[in-house]
Amino acid sequence: MVNFSLMGAGRIGKMHAEIISAHPNANLKYVYDVNKKFANEVAKASKCIKANSPEEAINSKDVDAVLIASATPTHTKFITMAAKAGKAIFCEKPIDLDIKKVNKCLNEIKNTKVPIQIGFNRRFDSSHAKAQLARVKKEIGELEMIVITSRDPEPPGIDYLKAAGGFFRDTTIHDFDLARFILGNDPVIQISAFGEALFDKNAKKQKDHDTAMFILKSKKGVLIHINNSRRAVYGYDQRVEIFGSKGMIISNNQTPTSVERYTNRSTTVKDTIHFFFIERYEQAYKDQFNEFVKCVTKKTKPKVTFEDGKNALIIANAAYESYRKGKVVNIKF
């Protein structure tokens, strides 16, 4: 049994609390959030202790692992505390928005041997993972192009935008990681980025974006296109296309049921696609957690490492540089 402390009881923290509580080999012992109402809600629902400080949650002797799902600027502090206390760590993406803080954290924990897994859940989606495996097995021959479409159903509120740190680092970071996952050991070397605020007043006010497109190139010359929007009226649009010399693989959108309607007005009308990430990636969130529990109990190496988190941030930073300069930017890891 792996005993957990959960840091952060907001939107994704609540989901993680449910996943921990439902797992046969995991147990939620403590929850900590500066928002006491949220912490109380999780403590009540999961029958765990509401810690009064990060130290109580992280350093308690009866805790084996810490799941960090608090606001992004808190991640590196909690990673360092947990690593020094010898606890296994699962940390939500992004590690931080500032590469200097990420490097400082890495330096502070380098002598600790605890496993650290970063929450790039899309790698665990069974459809995306199957597409990646097909690439590894060369089912589509030589890889030539990757096309990733990732559009949210609706823009977040202004408070979220103020804290999130920008579209490329908060949202596209998932797609940068997914591109790295599909490419395998062929690193991304160049990026060209465009961003606009076309419809969301809050994004405009924050000098952020609601619409973005990226072209990346790998060392072997694979071309990658990523497009993002903060609004898709039909739901959470998540598609991945992998194209090569012997064909194409598509990981497509998913609907809650497989029902199709045929009427005198239309044929093959399906349910609308899943609303947002918690519904669409339910299986992936559970499987990434399973994998983490396996790392802790069987002492295996995490499949998504601190370095993966750092590299995705390096690509996001290069994307901002490209956007600002209006130029193709070379990426150095």
Ligand SMILES: NC(=O)c1ccc[n+]([C@@H]2O[C@H](COP(=O)([O-])OP(=O)(O)OC[C@H]3O[C@@H](n4cnc5c(N)ncnc54)[C@H](O)[C@@H]3O)[C@@H](O)[C@H]2O)c1
């Ligand atoms: N992997 C994914 O698909 C995914 C999806 C959503 C969010 N996230 C990430 O998860 C993290 C949380 O996002 P969210 O959407 O749940 O945000 P949220 O605002 O709903 O929740 C964040 C919580 O952190 C708490 N918090 C702030 N400072 C704290 C501190 N010092 N100590 C303890 N708790 C503190 C807040 O009170 C809040 O309850 C972010 O890093 C975000 O990027 C990942």
